[in-house]
Amino acid sequence: MIWFLGDTHGSLGHVVQQVLLAQKNGAAPDAVVFLGDLDCAQPLHLELAEIVGVTDIYWVFGNHDSDDSRSLNNLFSSDLAGKNLHGKVERIGGFRIAGLGGVFRSKVWAPPNAPSFPSYQAWRKDLMRKRPPKGWGIYEAGEERKHTTTIFPDVVSRLARQRADILVCHEAPECRSDGRGWQAVGDLARKMGVRWLFHGHHHDSPDYSEHFVEMGFKTYGVGYRGITSLLTDGKIEVIRPGDYDAARDFDWEVPNE
Numbered sequence: 001m002i003w004f005l006g007d008t009h010g011s012l013g014h015v016v017q018q019v020l021l022a023q024k025n026g027a028a029p030d031a032v033v034f035l036g037d038l039d040c041a042q043p044l045h046l047e048l049a050e051i052v053g054v055t056d057i058y059w060v061f062g063n064h065d066s067d068d069s070r071s072l073n074n075l076f077s078s079d080l081a082g083k084n085l086h087g088k089v090e091r092i093g094g095f096r097i098a099g100l101g102g103v104f105r106s107k108v109w110a111p112p113n114a115p116s117f118p119s120y121q122a123w124r125k126d127l128m129r130k131r132p133p134k135g136w137g138i139y140e141a142g143e144e145r146k147h148t149t150t151i152f153p154d155v156v157s158r159l160a161r162q163r164a165d166i167l168v169c170h171e172a173p174e175c176r177s178d179g180r181g182w183q184a185v186g187d188l189a190r191k192m193g194v195r196w197l198f199h200g201h202h203h204d205s206p207d208y209s210e211h212f213v214e215m216g217f218k219t220y221g222v223g224y225r226g227i228t229s230l231l232t233d234g235k236i237e238v239i240r241p242g243d244y245d246a247a248r249d250f251d252w253e254v255p256n257e
């Protein structure tokens with residue numbers, strides 16, 4: 001059993017509480033996977049100290065995890081830094097789980113348009129060519145941090161050559177009725193042959209079931225601080241609804257720039 005965790009935005013207490021409750025009932029998940037925008041106030045292993053060792057902990061990042069150095073370091077420099085699934089496929093709880101963190105940003109790549117840069121390294125090289133690091137100001141350093149949570153084509157291509165059962169993303173695939181899903185995310189899921197896709201970012205949990213056949217996989221949005229479980233037999237169970245799942249027009253995650 002794997003739990004998928006919607007955007008926590010700085011408040012992870014419900015995750016600790018629910019995992020400990022499940023453990024008490026003899027049903028702790030094999031692993032939990034954060035879907036981005038954790039926005040941790042302290043290093044992730046400290047946020048989750050009570051459940052480290054109770055369940056395996058994985059994550060992908062969201063756009064807000066690079067808003068400031070604190071959020072970024074609390075993930076990338078935590079003891080759980082190695083549990084970042086972005087651009088990887090890992091075998092977890094009997095499933096092969098692939099991760100694609102971050103968001104598309106138009107200055108880099110807004111598919112189906114051609115990308116401006118193939119990789120983070122190429123983007124950074126271009127930045128250094130325009131202005132070397134010793135001349136950097138707050139703007140350049142901020143851009144460098146921001147694009148650590150941008151989706152670059154090389155990561156998507158690398159994943160597309162692999163197979164997985166599950167794709168976890170911050171961005172959504174194309175089945176959203178608000179037009180804010182991405183065909184490129186759905187295409188990646190189909191290339192990898194996944195059966196399930198779980199995403200965060202939109203702070204809602206729409207019913208996508210009418211699109212499952214045309215999509216070729218089942219997809220679920222996990223709402224704000226929501227928890228959705230995938231059981232070993234493939235059943236889906238909502239452990240904790242997102243805080244705003246009932247308010248269907250709730251939408252304050254700003255569009256990507």
Ligand SMILES: [Fe+2]
Pocket residue numbers: 007009036037062064201202203253
């Ligand atoms: Fe978010």
Ligand SMILES: [Fe+2]
Pocket residue numbers: 036037062063064170200201202253
């Ligand atoms: Fe987000």
